[in-house]
Amino acid sequence: MRKLSKSACDRVGLAWRDELAVDIHIHLQDIDCLEILADHEFRASRQRIAALRELARQVPLSLHSVALGLASSGPVDEKRLARVAELVSRIEPDHWSEHLAFVRAGGLEIGHLAAAPYRPETLEGAVRNVERARRAVGSLPHLENIATSIRPPGSVWSEEQFVGQVLHGTQAPLLLDLHNLYANAWNFGRDPVELLRALPLEQVRSVHLSGGCVVRDAAGVARLVDDHFHDPPEVVFDLLQVLAANATRGLTVIIERDGQFPDFRAVLRQMALARLALARGRERQLLLRSAAA
Amino acid sequence: MSAALEVFLARLYSSALEAESFLRERAAYARAAGLPEKHLPDVLAIDAASLRFTAQSFEYKRRGSANPR
Numbered sequence: 001m002r003k004l005s006k007s008a009c010d011r012v013g014l015a016w017r018d019e020l021a022v023d024i025h026i027h028l029q030d031i032d033c034l035e036i037l038a039d040h041e042f043r044a045s046r047q048r049i050a051a052l053r054e055l056a057r058q059v060p061l062s063l064h065s066v067a068l069g070l071a072s073s074g075p076v077d078e079k080r081l082a083r084v085a086e087l088v089s090r091i092e093p094d095h096w097s098e099h100l101a102f103v104r105a106g107g108l109e110i111g112h113l114a115a116a117p118y119r120p121e122t123l124e125g126a127v128r129n130v131e132r133a134r135r136a137v138g139s140l141p142h143l144e145n146i147a148t149s150i151r152p153p154g155s156v157w158s159e160e161q162f163v164g165q166v167l168h169g170t171q172a173p174l175l176l177d178l179h180n181l182y183a184n185a186w187n188f189g190r191d192p193v194e195l196l197r198a199l200p201l202e203q204v205r206s207v208h209l210s211g212g213c214v215v216r217d218a219a220g221v222a223r224l225v226d227d228h229f230h231d232p233p234e235v236v237f238d239l240l241q242v243l244a245a246n247a248t249r250g251l252t253v254i255i256e257r258d259g260q261f262p263d264f265r266a267v268l269r270q271m272a273l274a275r276l277a278l279a280r281g282r283e284r285q286l287l288l289r290s291a292a293a
Numbered sequence: 294m295s296a297a298l299e300v301f302l303a304r305l306y307s308s309a310l311e312a313e314s315f316l317r318e319r320a321a322y323a324r325a326a327g328l329p330e331k332h333l334p335d336v337l338a339i340d341a342a343s344l345r346f347t348a349q350s351f352e353y354k355r356r357g358s359a360n361p362r
Contacts, residue, residue, distance in 0.1 A: 073296045106300030108307045111355040114347075116299055117335075149350060150343040154298045154335035219342040225350065 009250025023264035038065040060094040072102035073125035085137045097142035117154035118162035127169040142175035147183040147226040160198040173205035186224040210256040228258035237277045244281020312348035
């Protein structure tokens with residue numbers, strides 16, 4: 001029996017990495033949900049796809065895409081979109097997701113997620129691209145906020161204004177990456193809770209938790225890098241609690257790690273911390289509702 | 294069109310060397326790259342330390358095996 005959070009609609013799980021596969025299978029009863037990186041599976045064998053499909057029957061599974069480039073005034077990469085659509089069709093995940101980022105333009109591949117200018121042309125392009133993606137895949141992606149170390153040149157809106165307008169225009173769910181949010185707050189001198197509250201929390205359906213490290217740039221300024229090589233810091237769990245106290249829908253929380261994998265007991269502890277934050281946040285929401293009634 | 298601005302930014306983000314070239318002579322570089330004049334103020338206002346950090350960080354991640362996010 002999986003240990004569910006206070007609200008039965010909330011669930012806590014992990015991003016699948018092959019390095020964690022054995023431990024994930026051993027502890028599957030403690031894991032509410034899993035996330036598969038779509039781009040790693042584009043050339044997967046039939047056996048692997050069959051295994052993923054089987055896994056999707058055992059535990060709610062989401063498919064996470066990283067290189068469509070939805071938040072761009074330019075069109076989404078149709079070939080990649082077709083591959084994502086095929087994977088969704090073959091694996092039948094619970095849902096799929098992609099970032100609000102641009103990753104290429106003018107034939108140049110950035111090779112990473114970049115924040116496009118927060119301005120009307122990007123908004124219009126993002127809404128068009130998400131609609132294309134919805135038609136190709138058959139469902140709306142959960143859209144993820146990204147970390148950026150530079151305020152996108154040419155922006156006329158703040159990040160939260162841009163994200164809010166894309167979500168309004170697409171009606172897509174928000175995959176809220178709390179460490180990305182925290183990194184942006186840190187790097188641009190903002191209050192992470194204020195930034196969190198400025199987002200349309202009623203549209204949050206899924207959450208990423210990860211960690212990073214502080215490095216100094218050439219000018220000696222300390223910057224927080226979202227590297228997925230470190231444990232989620234305490235503040236990220238605090239933000240999850242705030243989110244749970246305000247979110248109106250069940251949350252699918254995924255802990256991401258891309259390297260320097262810790263002992264799996266530490267991963268299980270992080271999942272327990274996430275469940276605790278969710279439970280406390282939900283309790284607070286109930287208290288506030290009772291007080292208001 | 295912000296497509297031209299995105300193409301310009303992709304050029305800076307996809308090569309730390311290009312970003313350095315831009316920072317040495319911003320206006321001349323932007324004009325030579327074909328950036329429309331209306332976007333010139335946007336790129337002249339770029340914070341140099343942030344651009345350097347971003348371009349180098351992307352370069353580092355392109356060379357490494359980390360997932361691009």
